[in-house]
Amino acid sequence: MNLTKEQRKQFNEILDELGKTLDITETEYDTAVSSYMAVGKQLSKDGSILETYHPEILPQGSFLIGTMIKPINEMDDLDIDLVCQLRGNKLNWTQLVLKHNVGKQIKENQTYEKMLEKPDGRRCWTLKYREKSDDSKKKYHMDILPAIVDNDYALFLDKAFRSKDVNNLEDYSIRITDKEIDNYSTEKNTLFWLKSNPFGYAIWFQSRAILENSQPFLLRGNIQEVPKFQKDKLPLQRIVQILKRHRDMLFSSDEDKEDKPISIIITTLAGKSYNKEVDVLEGLFNVVENMHKHIEEKFDKNLNRNIKWISNPVNDEENFADKWVEYPKREENFYKWLAQVKKDLANIISARGLSFIQASLVQPFGEEIVKRTFNNYGAKMLKARESNTLKMAANTGLIGTKGRTIIPQHQNFGRNE
Numbered sequence: 001m002n003l004t005k006e007q008r009k010q011f012n013e014i015l016d017e018l019g020k021t022l023d024i025t026e027t028e029y030d031t032a033v034s035s036y037m038a039v040g041k042q043l044s045k046d047g048s049i050l051e052t053y054h055p056e057i058l059p060q061g062s063f064l065i066g067t068m069i070k071p072i073n074e075m076d077d078l079d080i081d082l083v084c085q086l087r088g089n090k091l092n093w094t095q096l097v098l099k100h101n102v103g104k105q106i107k108e109n110q111t112y113e114k115m116l117e118k119p120d121g122r123r124c125w126t127l128k129y130r131e132k133s134d135d136s137k138k139k140y141h142m143d144i145l146p147a148i149v150d151n152d153y154a155l156f157l158d159k160a161f162r163s164k165d166v167n168n169l170e171d172y173s174i175r176i177t178d179k180e181i182d183n184y185s186t187e188k189n190t191l192f193w194l195k196s197n198p199f200g201y202a203i204w205f206q207s208r209a210i211l212e213n214s215q216p217f218l219l220r221g222n223i224q225e226v227p228k229f230q231k232d233k234l235p236l237q238r239i240v241q242i243l244k245r246h247r248d249m250l251f252s253s254d255e256d257k258e259d260k261p262i263s264i265i266i267t268t269l270a271g272k273s274y275n276k277e278v279d280v281l282e283g284l285f286n287v288v289e290n291m292h293k294h295i296e297e298k299f300d301k302n303l304n305r306n307i308k309w310i311s312n313p314v315n316d317e318e319n320f321a322d323k324w325v326e327y328p329k330r331e332e333n334f335y336k337w338l339a340q341v342k343k344d345l346a347n348i349i350s351a352r353g354l355s356f357i358q359a360s361l362v363q364p365f366g367e368e369i370v371k372r373t374f375n376n377y378g379a380k381m382l383k384a385r386e387s388n389t390l391k392m393a394a395n396t397g398l399i400g401t402k403g404r405t406i407i408p409q410h411q412n413f414g415r416n417e
Contacts, residue, residue, distance in 0.1 A: 011281055122180060
């Protein structure tokens with residue numbers, strides 16, 4: 001990047017503001033937390049068929065690691081991924097029975113029974129809040145994944161969330177239900193159920209994201225508590241949000257959505273490529289330049305040829321790109337997207353002046369989001385101007401909060417950009 005120090009600072013501030021604009025609000029976050037905690041109470045209430053196994057509802061995925069973004073269409077739902085975690089080594093149920101019993105306990109609440117998507121999904125029960133609620137803040141649906149863990153898992157996970165140790169992350173695996181597994185209705189030994197590791201993955205992502213002096217964002221007092229809403233995200237979290245939005249814009253048509261790059265691939269490759277950059281701009285460029293280096297080729301005995309392989313960082317045997325074989329359009333679209341990201345970033349940093357920078361962001365990220373971003377950015381600059389801290393870097397003409405020349409107050413700054 002052939003940019004001055006002041007230019008880099010301005011672009012970084014704008015990209016960080018873009019990430020904030022893409023993020024869900026604290027109100028949306030708190031509303032979702034209240035909703036899933038209420039579901040947890042329903043599952044664990046006195047007399048519940050699940051009561052003996054101490055069910056707990058925990059977030060997973062982008063909601064847990066702080067990379068969730070708003071949908072392009074405001075009428076679309078946020079997708080909140082949850083785990084319904086039961087503890088007990090003596091559980092004598094098949095996956096079918098566990099899935100049925102979780103659903104049965106949800107249905108005992110008439111409100112939730114009306115919200116349930118029918119039929120139930122391959123692995124999850126889905127509660128559709130927007131369709132059955134008059135609350136405008138409930139713009140989401142919740143996918144609840146039934147799972148089994150050992151009795152001491154809660155203490156084990158609490159310790160892990162507080163630690164920076166990323167060794168033995170596979171130990172945090174849970175056993176889940178899956179209709180497409182052959183033993184779904186017969187196998188009672190959970191060791192032969194499908195494994196998943198959402199919390200090990202979250203710990204890995206946190207280890208990649210945290211900087212030298214930053215606090216772990218998964219930190220909690222105990223496993224029942226949820227992380228507080230992060231108003232200020234770490235650079236890697238912002239980078240993932242920006243990349244996901246770019247993906248959504250590029251594949252926004254109904255015919256493209258099915259084969260767009262999936263979020264777990266973007267998040268994983270970003271995490272592996274990130275090199276602890278302290279600002280979003282530098283980190284974003286580094287990530288997009290290095291993502292392809294973490295896509296391997298491995299020989300597949302069944303196909304008798306090499307296939308693309310994106311390893312799950314907490315399970316080397318799992319390939320996040322496994323669907324690329326069956327759906328080659330998905331591989332093609334990933335590389336198409338990555339090439340477009342690089343092209344759009346180069347175009348953005350070549351722009352000079354706020355109005356031109358704003359114009360360069362519209363196509364890759366959306367007009368309304370970019371407009372909000374620059375309104376918020378302008379308001380911050382105005383506030384800094386009014387407090388007499390905004391300065392213009394000598395001989396550059398760029399505006400920032402560092403420099404040598406104090407700029408006089410001017411009430412119209414940012415409003416006509």
